[in-house]
Amino acid sequence: MSRQPGSVAQTFARLRQDPLGITGLVIVVVILLATVFARLLAPHDPLEVDVYNRLAGPSWQHWLGTDQLGRDVLSRVLLGGQVALKVALVAISVSMAAGLALGMMAGFGPKWLDRVLVICFDTLRSFPTIMFALAIVALIGPSLNTVIGVIIITSIPVYARVVRTQTLALRERDFILAERAMGASTARILRHHVLPNIAAPLFILASMDVPAVIGMEAGLSFLGLGVSPPTPSWGSILNDGYSYLRNSPWPIIAGGLPLILVTLGFTFFGESLRDILDPKLRGKDR
Amino acid sequence: MNQTVLQIRDLSVSYATEQGPLRALRQVSFEVPQGKIIGIVGESGCGKSTLIASIIRLLAPNARIDSGSIVFRGKDLLGLSTDEMRALRGNEISIVFQDPMSSLNPVLTIGRQMADVQHRSRSGRGEKNARSLMMLERVGIPDPAGQLRRYPHHLSGGMRQRVAIAMALMSEPALLIADEPTTALDATLEVQIIQRLKELQRDFGCSILFISHHLGVIAELCDEVIVMYAGEVCESGPMREVFLTPRHPYTQRLLECDPARIRQRTRQLPVIEGSLPSLVELPRGCIFRERCGQSFERCSIERPRLAGDVHKSACHLSDIAS
Numbered sequence: 063m064s065r066q067p068g069s070v071a072q073t074f075a076r077l078r079q080d081p082l083g084i085t086g087l088v089i090v091v092v093i094l095l096a097t098v099f100a101r102l103l104a105p106h107d108p109l110e111v112d113v114y115n116r117l118a119g120p121s122w123q124h125w126l127g128t129d130q131l132g133r134d135v136l137s138r139v140l141l142g143g144q145v146a147l148k149v150a151l152v153a154i155s156v157s158m159a160a161g162l163a164l165g166m167m168a169g170f171g172p173k174w175l176d177r178v179l180v181i182c183f184d185t186l187r188s189f190p191t192i193m194f195a196l197a198i199v200a201l202i203g204p205s206l207n208t209v210i211g212v213i214i215i216t217s218i219p220v221y222a223r224v225v226r227t228q229t230l231a232l233r234e235r236d237f238i239l240a241e242r243a244m245g246a247s248t249a250r251i252l253r254h255h256v257l258p259n260i261a262a263p264l265f266i267l268a269s270m271d272v273p274a275v276i277g278m279e280a281g282l283s284f285l286g287l288g289v290s291p292p293t294p295s296w297g298s299i300l301n302d303g304y305s306y307l308r309n310s311p312w313p314i315i316a317g318g319l320p321l322i323l324v325t326l327g328f329t330f331f332g333e334s335l336r337d338i339l340d341p342k343l344r345g346k347d348r
Numbered sequence: 349m350n351q352t353v354l355q356i357r358d359l360s361v362s363y364a365t366e367q368g369p370l371r372a373l374r375q376v377s378f379e380v381p382q383g384k385i386i387g388i389v390g391e392s393g394c395g396k397s398t399l400i401a402s403i404i405r406l407l408a409p410n411a412r413i414d415s416g417s418i419v420f421r422g423k424d425l426l427g428l429s430t431d432e433m434r435a436l437r438g439n440e441i442s443i444v445f446q447d448p449m450s451s452l453n454p455v456l457t458i459g460r461q462m463a464d465v466q467h468r469s470r471s472g473r474g475e476k477n478a479r480s481l482m483m484l485e486r487v488g489i490p491d492p493a494g495q496l497r498r499y500p501h502h503l504s505g506g507m508r509q510r511v512a513i514a515m516a517l518m519s520e521p522a523l524l525i526a527d528e529p530t531t532a533l534d535a536t537l538e539v540q541i542i543q544r545l546k547e548l549q550r551d552f553g554c555s556i557l558f559i560s561h562h563l564g565v566i567a568e569l570c571d572e573v574i575v576m577y578a579g580e581v582c583e584s585g586p587m588r589e590v591f592l593t594p595r596h597p598y599t600q601r602l603l604e605c606d607p608a609r610i611r612q613r614t615r616q617l618p619v620i621e622g623s624l625p626s627l628v629e630l631p632r633g634c635i636f637r638e639r640c641g642q643s644f645e646r647c648s649i650e651r652p653r654l655a656g657d658v659h660k661s662a663c664h665l666s667d668i669a670s
Contacts, residue, residue: 237454255456
């Protein structure tokens with residue numbers, strides 16, 4: 063294996079040479095900025111009802127029109143983005159951390175522990191996510207936290223399996239044996255030698271996981287299993303728009319477009335990052 | 349001054365396999381005196397790696413130490429706890445591995461790794477870097493400050509091996525184990541590294557246990573030689589004596605086979621006929637009997653013991669001679 067490790071600056075310099083990667087990065091940055099400053103950018107209160115102006119098309123007042131209650135769709139999309147990114151950020155960081163810990167335990171620990179953990183990962187992975195979500199929601203009721211919880215539980219095995227495979231491969235490498243022979247403890251080996259070696263694939267996986275997690279949140283909210291009504295979410299905007307599709311196509315377009323952009327942006331960026339950080343994987347899909 | 353750093357007595361190690369225990373080492377005994385370079389020669393599979401792994405207690409999970417003792421500076425290593433053992437590794441006992449291409453972490457800079465080896469020291473980052481620099485200079489690396497910022501893949505094999513040696517000597521160990529450190533390098537580099545090791549040994553005053561299957565390197569570097577065959581020590585003694593008047597037939601054949609000794613142009617290099625016996629079902633008597641050519645009745649009944657005062661050999665023939 064001859065990975066070219068490099069600094070952040072080097073990675074960025076190589077990213078700039080990849081048109082698709084830079085496009086992805088721009089989309090990602092624009093969406094991030096728009097979401098972070100959503101409250102400032104939103105032209106209206108996303109919850110403000112204006113029944114005389116229902117299902118209106120785009121106008122100077124309402125750039126993306128209004129929904130069935132006359133609420134400004136653009137403002138709702140911007141605020142909905144906050145929900146989406148909050149879910150992505152929390153769910154991915156928690157499942158990445160948990161997956162990292164469990165995957166390292168499976169990959170570096172005793173064999174029986176590895177077996178037990180792999181069985182747990184496989185069992186969790188074999189549930190259909192939506193069914194699992196329905197069951198959880200039926201048990202504790204719909205809320206954003208439920209959505210985050212469901213996503214975390216179903217994502218942990220994904221991260222844990224990648225970490226486990228990488229750790230298993232590293233474990234047999236000479237430099238790990240050399241470290242041991244130089245008196246390093248297991249904790250030290252994991253933190254200083256295994257972690258830096260698996261950081262790159264983990265970040266690539268995380269960046270590719272963002273659209274999947276956002277899509278999942280939108281899907282669950284669309285089904286009414288996520289955020290509860292007045293709060294905007296891209297999924298609930300889609301659901302509202304879907305019911306009134308004959309009256310106005312704008313809410314559907316406005317709710318769907320950011321989903322498509324997020325998916326494209328993070329996928330382009332993730333793939334470009336993968337090619338830069340891990341040239342071996344080029345042309346392969348995970 | 350003439351103390352023993354490492355004393356191994358009757359060490360037997362076996363691996364659990366499906367066919368039964370594979371007896372990789374059998375009653376291996378030798379000593380490493382302070383400040384000496386001891387060479388271990390032997391072909392692949394003679395137990396060199398098992399021996400090293402036993403000394404630093406990093407044996408494979410299916411390995412078992414059946415008997416014997418390994419005494420390092422008065423401490424029995426086999427009786428130490430895991431933590432006590434870890435405190436010794438990379439501190440009083442260090443290792444340089446065979447392949448410098450894979451013994452360094454590919455994603456960390458040389459500087460980080462060299463600072464990391466000093467994890468026991470309480471000194472700050474600056475001091476650690478200064479020490480790394482000094483060590484790199486001592487192993488003869490040009491532009492040490494620049495190397496600290498580089499990654500292993502920026503360095504050539506010879507440079508990496510020097511870095512590995514610098515890391516191993518960082519803690520000024522009493523014993524440096526070198527596991528075929530020059531096998532993966534080309535011949536000119538080999539000579540340089542050997543010269544450097546010799547100088548470093550003189551400067552640091554440590555003992556070196558040098559494992560190799562290259563006779564020339566052993567002859568160049570070592571004070572004493574231990575010849576191993578199929579998990580046993582078959583001959584040991586001062587380097588010159590073993591090389592000039594080998595007593596064990598295996599050592600004699602090994603020396604005949606050294607390509608450096610062949611003066612005549614030939615298409616057929618000499619070989620030792622036969623192959624290593626199975627270590628799961630050990631033959632009775634002498635382990636080298638079937639390939640020896642000089643065996644007689646006693647060889648198939650009785651296992652020869654390592655005998656002699658300074659220059660020892662495990663062969664019934666030397667019994668007759670003396």
